[in-house]
Amino acid sequence: MGARRGLGGFAAGVTVGAAACALLTTGLLGRGADLVGPAAVAGELPAFDDCAQLRQWYVDRAVPLVGPYGFGGGPVVPMFAERSGSSASLDAAGAVGSSGTGTNTQEADVDESDVAKTDGSLVVRLADRSLVVTDVSGAAPVELSRTRLPGPALVRPELLLHDDHVVVVGDEPGPGVGWPEGAAIDRTFLPGRPGDTRAHVISFDLADPAAPTVTDQQVVDGGALSTREYADGTVRVVVTTDFPPLDFVQPNRDRTPAEATRRNREIVRATGIDDWLPGVRSDGGAEHPLLACSEVRHPLQASGFGTISVLTFPFDEPGRTTATAVTAAGDLVYSSATRLYVATTSGGPVLTTGDAPLPRVATTEVHAFALDGGGTTYTGxxxxxGTVEDRWSFSEHDGRLRVAAEFPRDQGPADNGVLVLTERDGRLVETGRVDGLGRGESIRSVRWFGDLAIVVTFRETDPLYTVDLADPDRPRVVGELRIPGFSSYLHPVGGDLLVGVGHDGSADGADLGAQAATFDLRDLSAVRRRDTLGFGPSTDVSAGVDPRAFSYLPDVRVLVTPVQDWARGGARFVALRVGADGSLTETGSWVSRGYGGEDARTLPLGGGRVALVGDVVRVVDVR
Incomplete structure (x- = not known):
């Protein structure tokens, strides 16, 4: 490949991430349908013979993790796992806009749940425990309805919108799991979800947007990791469970820590299968197992503690839900239109209770599944x-999985690189690799363009690397650009230009505040930064944490994103025009109530109109 080839020479690509392992497929929830899956699944991921064997598997792995205060050994403190953000998929030859519901998604054919969605005429959002519908078709927004979500308050609920149907998914928190103060935690061995968290899946009919009605409600044991809709109208919800909520004892004047530990381990040994196997309740009915014990599969080697469940149903028929479950921990979920990749990292600094040392060699396990309509089939x-930063670190292209990762070294600082995994005979095997991307630095962002990867690392400066993957068996670094600061999100805007939002920095690595920058990728061996636009000291850009807070309107060449000002205590929505030459010009700024924060969204409505969603909905013209 010639190093001077720009973005126009690369095909479309994606990003990834996830966590889990053994998988099974069942029929309708609680209705005992037969196991579905290829022979490779049975050989690679064994099934449990019965409930007694499954219960013993959980108990044997849980007992060593029990201390004087229960799981983890410390006083109980509520903890909630952070919901991972999303990136956008791209057409390498051109600019990328938002999905049909206004979300800056990771894959063009896979919509992702968010706190607000639009069909161009309505904005549907979640606020104050309610589903709020606003008409944005006229000169000024008009709120049509505010419908209370049934059931308890949910943690970080999100929604999907399809025609006249809405699916809301959120967690009902439990009391939490406590860890000793100052302990280092490997969440793949000790999952961070509260022990009795329940995921609520609520379906609404919006045929009358002034009076939405609930059509279905399911409550599943576990915390929701992700919710996505596919081009065929199928919805997949990934849910994880960890330790069950047990009535543990604690040390006191009459009970020593050792005595408390012994008693707590007795409590775990006395548990039944119902304490471990996820359950589900539909429309307020009685709880029943999500799946049969004999249908649960497990990996040949430990991949963390817990259970991952995948619920699949047609958007407009949530009652036809099928389930998929694995005995493993999970943090991240990625899905393309045809593949689901699940990864879990074990090892590194971990929490122990003194008699259960855990391995410290960081290993990332990756599992691939083919998606075919409502089915999910394990493929290898x-x-x-090594370790990965987040789901952006993965990309599937032409049946191969590329991973941007940090690799440990026997001596000296860790290295970064890109490796290629290929499916062969039911396994993912490494067939290509390149190292040397920012040794001793951290990966801050990754963007994939078919057979090109853009990797940004940072310690004191921002090396931006271009990696040629045209020969996936021999990936190679083509170019490197070193500049102060770093980009935490990258977005293609057409014409071999890339926009990066992140932070400016001094030569010694000091943070000078948030900024946007453009990069010229026409010569991949000599990438140039075309322009920068700073937002001032003590500022931050939401898209750097959650790219769903970013929108680009290709027809008017304008990007819109919230910017926080921590010094002044406020936030604003900012519109920047990206010139064909890479120049950046601020064309609009609108104050956001409060900090704007993680729930602020910018939803394109068409014709240069954008719905700015915060505490209220505002419509602006960014042309």
């Missing part, structure tokens, strides 16, 4: 020594 697994 693989692993590598």
């Amino acid at each position: 697994s693989g692993s590598f020594h």
